[in-house]
């Protein structure tokens with residue numbers, strides 16, 4: 001499942017390739033999208049910007065239209081040069097936006113919508129998004145309030161709730177709580193103000209570190225690493241490390257399936273009492 005950092009980087013890459021260009025070709029397999037495009041042609045519009053909001057990607061076009069996509073579990077965007085062979089089957093194409101320089105292809109993207117400015121402003125899912133951890137204007141106080149509003153939720157579940165704050169997926173959930181030394185199943189109301197503040201600042205730091213250009217992270221590539229280790233085998237503290245020794249104390253890492261989609265939560269019972 002792509003997390004906020006992955007979507008943020010995808011949006012940045014799309015922005016570099018597409019922004020300022022004029023759409024020369026637009027396709028989607030979704031009839032509803034093509035109906036809008038029939039009424040309000042996309043070809044000929046200038047691409048103003050590509051940006052992420054939480055796990056959503058918004059491609060802003062001239063004359064008040066925005067292409068909204070969400071990757072959910074399996075979607076991805078690829079960028080090709082015109083005529084270049086795709087790395088995925090054309091059957092998986094859901095949406096395509098081309099300029100004279102690049103072809104951006106959304107594969108298995110389940111949510112594709114063309115929205116007017118008014119529709120964008122009243123879009124339920126976008127409107128309800130909590131503060132975006134990767135937004136430079138991230139509002140920590142608002143995030144703390146939204147977290148406190150989920151008093152009876154387990155903190156691990158609350159972090160995944162995009163209405164509380166947006167950008168955290170399953171990998172970061174476990175990593176943030178390890179670094180903040182908080183057990184994932186504690187109810188939000190049991191957390192002290194200090195713990196809440198530590199969780200939010202850790203979340204912000206880890207997600208932002210994951211989107212820094214390689215030259216600023218000492219790592220050979222972009223990447224999701226939370227340990228600061230340069231060893232690719234030691235990128236994460238607890239995620240996917242069930243049964244292995246904790247990198248800090250040696251205690252075996254625990255793993256448990258939780259939530260409606262039974263995703264695994266990882267934690268160290270010693271470091272996260």
Ligand SMILES: [Zn+2]
Pocket residue numbers: 246247248249250251268269270271272
């Ligand atoms: Zn430990």
